[in-house]
Amino acid sequence: MNVLLQKLRTWAHFHPVAWGVIIGTFLSRTGFFMVIPFLGIYLGKVKGVDPATVGAILAASFLVGTLCSFLGGALSDRLGRYPVMIxxxxxxxxxxxxxxxAEEVWQFFLMSSLNGLFRSIFEPTARALLADVTPPERRSDAFHARYFAINIGGAIGPLMGLKLGAGSTASLLPFFVSAAIFAAYAAVLVILMLAFKHTVPEKSEITPMGQMVRIVFTDKVFLYFLVGNVFLAGAYSHLDTTLSQYIGHDRIEAYSLLFIVNTLSVVVLQYPLAKLMKRFSSLTALKAGCLLFGLGLFGFGLFDNLALLALSMVVFTAGEVLSFVIGDVLIGEIAPSHLRGAYYGASGFAFIGQSVCAWFGGILLNTLGFSQGPTIFAILMLLTFLAYPFFHRGQLLWERRLGRSDAGQICQGMELTKS
Structure with a gap:
């Protein structure tokens, strides 16, 4: 409780635009989690689509998001954050x-693709705006607050969706309510743009798109982080895709309960983990997150008992907290300020992991069957562990870069002293 009160006092000093992003994140994620986690169940139970096709439909969202995320972040550097977000x-x-x-399979493919497109454009721009208006020393707190809002929305959204009949019935009400929430957030962004257009920079330094691409994709530390994050993003995708089909096909209430456990675990674990990992580098935290992600996934397939499934979710969530919050902070450290949107946008290429793993999980369920949970989730665990060597290599390069930077500052200080 004391830690939470201390954090609330810290959050009180955030810029009003930062609060707009954080509160808007809560609203939009509430609407998002009302519908998207149940989409696989809805397609299978209500629309009669087979598991492999469901996996492909859900994967389409991640694939399109992967292809377009850099463009969205880069456009926000060129055009300004608000126009792109609105x-x-x-x-x-x-x-x-x-x-x-939507009624036909191709229509669901189209809507899923558009969902990935607009999410991949909006998310990196919102993260870049949050970094823009937050001093470096408070940036970690701001991203923790944003992540807290995401998970509170992740707790409320599924409960609202379940009450409104998401997944288990043909009710369209969850889609309508979710759409209304998103429209309201767009209106809030318009108000923020008008109120703070003179105090928040709308555009960064104009950098040609080709130069942006060269700078971002020749940064070796960022590239190792990005490749490792492909596997972590793939691991996280199973929460909405493979796990939703595996448990939700006959135990939808249990699946909803696991979402609540996920959210409560974030609330309980987020700040103790953040305090603990301050002793270590960001990439060390990512390596720990990789291991916890994989172990949690394996538990989902290994256990049938609800308490043990909840324990697996706690382990999975610990990996989630370490991986995603620290990852956002790390990008803020690596990226030049005038290319922050491009870096956050390029980080969306990790969605290729979500796309491939969502599809692969559906294929495993379709091929091996729902009775082979331990085998299926053991395979998914091993795929997650592949992130570890990439984070380790990136850590070595990052420490080497920081060492050169510190040495350069010392040399400059010596020269000034002599002069």
Whole structure:
């Protein structure tokens, strides 16, 4: 409780735009989790789509997001954060309405692709805006607050979706409510833009797109982080895809309960883990997150008992907290300020892991069957562990870079002293 009160006092000093992003994140994630986690169940039980096709539909969202995320972040560097965020959020709202009226498989593929497109444009831009308006010394707190909002929305959204009939019935109400929430957030962003257009920079230094690409994708530390994050993003994707089909096909209440455990675990673990990992580098935290992610996944397939499944979710969530919050902070450390949107956008290429793993998980369920949980999730655990060597190599390069930077500062200080 004392830690939470201390954090609330810290959050009180955030810029109003930062609060707008954090509160808007809570609203949008509540709407998102009302629908998307149940989409696989809805397609299978209500629309009669087979598991492999469901996996492919869900994978389409991640694939399109992967291809477009860099463009969204880079555009926000060129055009300003607000225009990109407002346009993406308004279009995202219309996409959720599209899910409600879709009937054919190709229509669900289209809506899923648009969902990935607008999410991949909006998310890196929002993270870049949060970094823009937050001093470096408070950036970690701001991203923790944003992640806290994500998970509170992740707790409330599934409960609201379940009450409104998401997944288990043909009710369209969850889609309508979710779309309305997204539209309201777009309106809030318009108000923020008008109120703070003179105090928050709208555009960064104009850098040609080709130069952005060269700078971002020749940064070896960032590239090792990105490749490792492909496997972690793939591990996380199973929460909404493979796990939703594996448990949700006959125990939808248990699946909803696991989402609540996920959220409560974030609330309980986030700040103790953050305090603990301050003793270590960001990439060390990511390596620990990789191991916990994999072990949690294996537990989902190994156990049937609800208490042990909840324990597996706690382990999984610890990996999630370490991986995603620290990852956002690390990008803020690596990226030059005028290319922050491009770096956050490029980090979206990790969605290729979500796309491939969502599809691969569906194929495993379709091929091996729902009775082979231990085998299926053991395979997924091993895939997650592949992130470890990439984070380790990136850590070595990052420490070497920091060492050169410190040495350069010492030399400059010596020269000034002599002069």
């Amino acid at each position: 346009t993406a959020m308004a279009a995202w709202s219309l996409t959720l309405l599209g899910f409600a009226f």
